[in-house]
Amino acid sequence: MERDTATSGGESGADYQVFLSFRGPDTRRGFTDCLYHFLTSAGIRVFRDDTDQPLGAKIEKILDAIDCSVIGMPIFSKEYASSKWCLRELRRMVELKKTIIPIFYDVTPNDVKLKTSLYADALEAHASTAYQKIMQRQTEDLSSENKETKGAETESEEVEHWKKALLEVGTRSGRELRQNG
Numbered sequence: 001m002e003r004d005t006a007t008s009g010g011e012s013g014a015d016y017q018v019f020l021s022f023r024g025p026d027t028r029r030g031f032t033d034c035l036y037h038f039l040t041s042a043g044i045r046v047f048r049d050d051t052d053q054p055l056g057a058k059i060e061k062i063l064d065a066i067d068c069s070v071i072g073m074p075i076f077s078k079e080y081a082s083s084k085w086c087l088r089e090l091r092r093m094v095e096l097k098k099t100i101i102p103i104f105y106d107v108t109p110n111d112v113k114l115k116t117s118l119y120a121d122a123l124e125a126h127a128s129t130a131y132q133k134i135m136q137r138q139t140e141d142l143s144s145e146n147k148e149t150k151g152a153e154t155e156s157e158e159v160e161h162w163k164k165a166l167l168e169v170g171t172r173s174g175r176e177l178r179q180n181g
Contacts, residue, residue: 015068016047019098021089026077031105031177035075059085063092072098074169076112077105081122087162094165102174112170119166127159 018039022032032048039046047065062085066072072093080086093100104112111118133155 014070015045016065017045017069018071018073019047019066019069019089019093020073020075021086021093022075023077023080023083023086026079027075027105031179032075035103059088062089066092066098067096070099072100073103074100075103075105076107078107078118079122080107081119081162081166082125084126087126087165088158090169091158091161091165094168100169100172102169102172104174104176106177106179108176109170109174112166114163114166114170123159123163123166126162127156129155 020032020036022028036046036048047069049062049065066089072089074080074086074090074093102109102112107118108116110116114120114123
């Protein structure tokens with residue numbers, strides 16, 4: 001894994017000072033790219049998945065980068081909650097009690113706190129997919145049915161963890177930014 005070597009007096013032992021969590025199609029080639037370059041030019045070690053990991057990298061490697069970061073910076077955008085990867089990253093930041101600095105990019109804290117349909121609908125879609133997997137596996141006559149069903153139930157529980165993480169981080173102070181304005 002390639003790492004930025006710039007330092008700015010961050011916590012010793014941390015591979016990265018900042019972990020950027022973002023939905024690629026929403027912000028990668030615009031806001032996230034600018035933020036990344038601004039931070040690194042200021043000497044801050046930043047993890048950004050498209051720089052430090054090859055395309056298709058396993059989520060475990062990305063979660064390890066969160067473990068080795070001091071600050072988590074989720075860039076909440078319109079499609080952030082539709083990404084299981086983004087939600088897993090956010091959950092990990094919350095579970096590890098990282099310092100989290102949220103950026104609300106074309107969304108509001110109320111969207112993240114599930115007070116509007118934007119993120120609430122995305123979570124409902126994840127929950128529905130998990131439920132459909134449970135039902136499908138129960139109707140199939142497989143010898144490993146219990147193991148498979150348990151995995152789907154775990155996915156359903158994972159959605160609940162994502163919801164809690166969103167609710168917690170949505171209450172934190174952050175920056176609200178609009179793409180056009």
